[in-house]
Amino acid sequence: QETAGSADANDPYSSDPRRHPALIVNSEKPYNAETPPSLLADSFVTPIELFFVRNHLPVPQVADLSKHQLRVEVQNGKKKGAVTLNVDDLKKKFKPTTVTSAVQCAGNRRAEMSKFKKVMGLSWRGTAISNAKWTGVRLRDVLIAAGVDPNDDTIKHVHFEGADIDPNGGNHYGASIPFSKAMSPEVLIAYEMNGEPLSVDHGYPLRVVVPGVVGARQVKWLTTIRTSEEESPSHWQQKDYRAFSPAYNVGDNVDPASAPAIQEGPVQSAFCVPAPGSIIDAKATEIDVAGYAWSGGGRGIVRVEVSTDDGATWHPTELEQAPDQTLDNMWAWTLWRAKIPLPANKRHHELVCKATDRSYNTQPETPAGIWNMRGLLNNSWHRVTIDVK
Amino acid sequence: QETAGSADANDPYSSDPRRHPALIVNSEKPYNAETPPSLLADSFVTPIELFFVRNHLPVPQVADLSKHQLRVEVQNGKKKGAVTLNVDDLKKKFKPTTVTSAVQCAGNRRAEMSKFKKVMGLSWRGTAISNAKWTGVRLRDVLIAAGVDPNDDTIKHVHFEGADIDPNGGNHYGASIPFSKAMSPEVLIAYEMNGEPLSVDHGYPLRVVVPGVVGARQVKWLTTIRTSEEESPSHWQQKDYRAFSPAYNVGDNVDPASAPAIQEGPVQSAFCVPAPGSIIDAKATEIDVAGYAWSGGGRGIVRVEVSTDDGATWHPTELEQAPDQTLDNMWAWTLWRAKIPLPANKRHHELVCKATDRSYNTQPETPAGIWNMRGLLNNSWHRVTIDVK
Ligand SMILES: [Mo]
């Protein structure tokens, strides 16, 4: 693998891969970067090199693919067992499956929430989300082959661990999902995205893809799967990635148990076009808009609408959705676009968008009811101001 | 069955049952009535006689229970078959199951949406919702016994028909749910509520209980179940119970296909106490509040918060939830209560509540983004104004 710089034994990030220069970097070490909005709206399937990157730790390197092993530790009632598989075993023993699924960082649109009232965390704008065609094998098939009984009600969660390790603390990245979700047919142990092997930043050689769930649970550089009665003990499951009540402020001592570990996210939409601060000719009577929408749990997007008068009236948009997915099982995102009439005689326009999903949930107007100290899951109406010249 | 008046051959509603005088009536024929708010918040399980009533048609009477028949028409690949069961058959042949589940009318809180901007439909205030302990048999068990293969991917929907019939048009009430939901273990053909036989208004002798889905699909006086590749052809599935875009106004000619038939509803909460217009002593520094919350799809309520400053700050409330249900399978409602501090020196207080569910969806601040001509699924922040004297 080509790396970004020469190896430096003192820098655990020195063997991180090279990245596309168009990515908007929020943090170099660990590397976190989002997709330029105009490029994001261009492709229903995000090109691999433009897919947003959310790394918690240095990128682990796999020098010899044949040596990468996946350990699957399962229980069946009180019996415990484990099997070890390499990537070739997975490909030979299980049926390959492809699912188009969007991955969104739980911190997407944090910068806007922080403008409403300051929060902690990486200052993601609005494009810490991308959509890919993932190929791999079904997690359920692997669990069953390893000895899991699908009706075993002693199993409540399935844990994942990655090869990425904290250079200070020695802990691997980890997360878990509910057993019922792990047994759903859309959940994959993926080895390809968009028809190519996973890139190094996206988990080469193996990652979990959990459609309908936030990115933080879709563990990259997967080395271990474990059934359990409890959620993952990892920091990111137990302490982080929980959206606390707006009653708690930055610096408050919060009981993590006061909010559940995020799994599905709420309904979301945002503009990719126009860019904030764009200038439009005073004679223009309409404007092209485009963006993305998505909701957790496979709840398909029913509509996305745009307003130029703060929600008093709404304009429909045209939706692009995965042709093989229905409103009840929509793992991919929705891209939307429209030409919107502009009111006359204004110096500025504030454009607003909001989506409605299959459960008829919608986005809240502002962050007032959803603000949380960690700035997670901001899905308030997205607002873009443009100037008339 | 005791009826409300003497039978009148010219009035199809003359054999409707007597009802509890405390119910707040929105329509006499068909009978539609909601629960007084203060009584609703008193009981986690709503007493049968206070359970809100939503009838679309005259109540059908079952004179001889042994003659009530349930016809189950199923397909298995291209083979079709049908079985007929009476209530005794159901009780003898299948395992009884009890689920605590809230039923909410899709039109609940329509009156508030109509104040925002006029809509069509029964003027439900905020208590067209109740919670009961339903006992019956699993729909999946009955379908499988009738010949359905749980993995049959030609079956997309399951239809229900009631004995209630339109005196003008001759059509029975009908609805459908997706096949995947019909096969979920929480969906019942119920014959009891709160340990007693179903009351006449709630579907005696059989109704479908579809936890996590709006009331309109939970067909009462059940006579027919049918598997299908299509949704129910009934008026209420095809034309009604769809929340159209706010871009359409009352009187517009809307394509029903522009919005899907409502199944799961969005996250909801409302005050039961205090009543709007309550008067509070000028020296009071706090106030007791109580209400309900619920979300579709079994998404449990994570928190309900109350604000006295339009959402700038929030106060937590104490939640009462079904002890046998988890955040991932919460079919019952949540009751909540708190003592909230009141700001000093005000002539009026506007109290606001909003809930957050397990997918971290929340309620929108106002109906601006969710308004629809039929006034369905109003889940905007509930606001109650009280006066200081
Ligand atoms: Mo994330």
Ligand SMILES: [Mo]
């Ligand atoms: Mo309803």
